[in-house]
Amino acid sequence: MAQEQELYFEDFHPGMKFDSLRSYKVTADEIKEFAERYDPQPFHLDQSAGESSFFKGLAASGWLTSAIVMRLRVESIHVAGGMIGAGVEEMRWTHPVRPGDSLRTEAEIMGVRHSQSRPQYGIVRSRTTCYNQNDEVVLRSIVNFLAPLRPKGQQNS
């Protein structure tokens, strides 16, 4: 599927897959900077504090990992008008993210349904798996997003 094409609701089907277009390299600086603002806990801020913690080393906030996953999804799934989240059904952080990790995502469409409250939109249910450079799964999620119905009279290009 051409990634440049903007996708309408009618273009999404269960089983469609969207791989991230690249890997995202995570640095110690980014881990610490994010933690200072949003998750100021010792194991996200300091290498030696991390070593004596649950994580046995500096680890990224799970919310940083979630944000990186959003970045990779936005780059690889081009919803017409933009990707608007309609809620997370579940999200698990399954392995620590470390400085130097390279993250990539695989997303799969699980289902599509029309929106009751917004008749001009459909809801697309997607499962995303985020892997590090060793193919360890670091995050799994099921997220719903909105996709607009194709305007009437516009052909499927």
Next chain:
Amino acid sequence: MAQEQELYFEDFHPGMKFDSLRSYKVTADEIKEFAERYDPQPFHLDQSAGESSFFKGLAASGWLTSAIVMRLRVESIHVAGGMIGAGVEEMRWTHPVRPGDSLRTEAEIMGVRHSQSRPQYGIVRSRTTCYNQNDEVVLRSIVNFLAPLRPKGQQNS
């Protein structure tokens, strides 16, 4: 409950409430800066692009709102050894977050259970509601986190 006290698994009970200790003021700069890094979509990056979008104005990435909620939770729920996420059961973005909004959270403990895989930890299930300055709900979530069992011989302080 004294917020300075570090809480062990045994300290958590269903019905306990933890309000954020402050409001978090969201600026247009923070919305745009976060979007540039993690969610580079027009309605998160630019006021006028936002006005012609679904959001009818500049709106924060839902993942920025999630990160701010984590910040407010970390400040107000002091788990011994730190708050370690054990997964999101659900999360909904129920209202756009705008420049100038002041966000606060209310968290409630829903349940506690011992961890099968980590005998020295319990799992605490929490529901969090994030409000703006008009008491509109902008985010709701159910998140599980780990809490260590109180070391043997240590009194409940």
